[in-house]
Amino acid sequence: MAYKPQYGPGQTQIAENRRKQMDPTHKLEKLRDVSDKDVVLVMGHRAPGSAYPSAHPPLAEQQEPACPIRKLVTPTDGAKAGDRVRYIQFTDSMYNAPCQPYQRSYVESYRFRGIDPGTLSGRQIVECRERDLEKYAKELINTELFDAALTGIRGCTVHGHSLRLDENGMMFDMLQRFVMDKKAGTIKYVKDQVGVPLDAEVKVGKAQDAKWLKAHTTMYHSRIGTGFRDDPEYIEYITRIHELRTKYGFMPKEA
Amino acid sequence: MTETTFPQCRIVTERLLNPETTERLLNHVVSVPGIRRMVLNGPRLPATVTYGPAKGLANPHTMRKTIHVGDQELELQVHVGTILLELENREVIPALQAACKPVFTDYSFYIQEGRFMKTDPSLTDYCKYGPDADKTMIGLADPSSKSRPVILQGNK
Numbered sequence: 001m002a003y004k005p006q007y008g009p010g011q012t013q014i015a016e017n018r019r020k021q022m023d024p025t026h027k028l029e030k031l032r033d034v035s036d037k038d039v040v041l042v043m044g045h046r047a048p049g050s051a052y053p054s055a056h057p058p059l060a061e062q063q064e065p066a067c068p069i070r071k072l073v074t075p076t077d078g079a080k081a082g083d084r085v086r087y088i089q090f091t092d093s094m095y096n097a098p099c100q101p102y103q104r105s106y107v108e109s110y111r112f113r114g115i116d117p118g119t120l121s122g123r124q125i126v127e128c129r130e131r132d133l134e135k136y137a138k139e140l141i142n143t144e145l146f147d148a149a150l151t152g153i154r155g156c157t158v159h160g161h162s163l164r165l166d167e168n169g170m171m172f173d174m175l176q177r178f179v180m181d182k183k184a185g186t187i188k189y190v191k192d193q194v195g196v197p198l199d200a201e202v203k204v205g206k207a208q209d210a211k212w213l214k215a216h217t218t219m220y221h222s223r224i225g226t227g228f229r230d231d232p233e234y235i236e237y238i239t240r241i242h243e244l245r246t247k248y249g250f251m252p253k254e255a
Numbered sequence: 256m257t258e259t260t261f262p263q264c265r266i267v268t269e270r271l272l273n274p275e276t277t278e279r280l281l282n283h284v285v286s287v288p289g290i291r292r293m294v295l296n297g298p299r300l301p302a303t304v305t306y307g308p309a310k311g312l313a314n315p316h317t318m319r320k321t322i323h324v325g326d327q328e329l330e331l332q333v334h335v336g337t338i339l340l341e342l343e344n345r346e347v348i349p350a351l352q353a354a355c356k357p358v359f360t361d362y363s364f365y366i367q368e369g370r371f372m373k374t375d376p377s378l379t380d381y382c383k384y385g386p387d388a389d390k391t392m393i394g395l396a397d398p399s400s401k402s403r404p405v406i407l408q409g410n411k
Contacts, residue, residue, distance in 0.1 A: 156307035163298060164336055166271045166318070167361075172298055172334060175309070176316045195309035
């Protein structure tokens, strides 16, 4: 029988959402249409339209050592061209944000090639070749993995994940990179991810309503969503991992 | 140093407060007799970017405003989320509860009684203020802070 990946345990809607996001055969719902130029602007690594600076000559132009792995692995477009490695970093609010740091790293590892994701408590960074990054970043921003109010694109000063929301339902941002246009009810970025003011605003659309967020979140939250303890299968899985890791620390030997 | 006999409490809200709501809340709170000292707590909103490639640039933020409380102007330096209070006695708490209620119509709040301000000067306080420190300042702000407290006239 062919192997069918399970992606993760759990019987709740949260667990199901996690599995859906991780499964590369599941097409992520597209919610907004942020253009290539706007994605480049928000990341702030290069001016839109400018050439990609390179870290080394294109692979076709340089002598590569004889290596069986290089023959097996097809380089990504960015690697082929010798692009620099650049990053995008997200902060996700714990108040029912659609994605969350650990989940992001799993999702990206299943869906993208040539990446180096890094998970921290309240933020997640992904590094890869610049032109690959722009393609991936566009998918991360335009799909159901992103909410305009509860997900922040923040390269530094990321605090906000575990803070209460403000009265407008927005996650705290010390640098206020994104603001709500109260008339239009939409959210726009006025600074790039490291806090440098943008020449042109980048509109990321309306924030999702509470009902949609509760149905699509991948974050357990006992007060405003689904509690982690409401998912016995997940608890069993985590307990098992914890037990095995602890036992392994003592180097057990089979009798 | 704070007298240990003075009770303390804090107002915690479900959401971080906009400056307008903070102003409205504080004006309700200061109308309650029996509040000795008050601290506005929350994540800081610096006037300039303190870290990263944009360090030193101005940091305009809609939540950092000057508000008018009682007879004083007060420049907010934080996005207010919690208000710590030191009271004359515990009987003030029900009056505080009643003063807060009309402000929070869209979301909830609660008042907790406990000990939230420093009650003894620390070594840093001693280094900063010396042995004859102004007792009303202890526990109100970080000793390295250069700002002074805002004094609102009592209404006893």
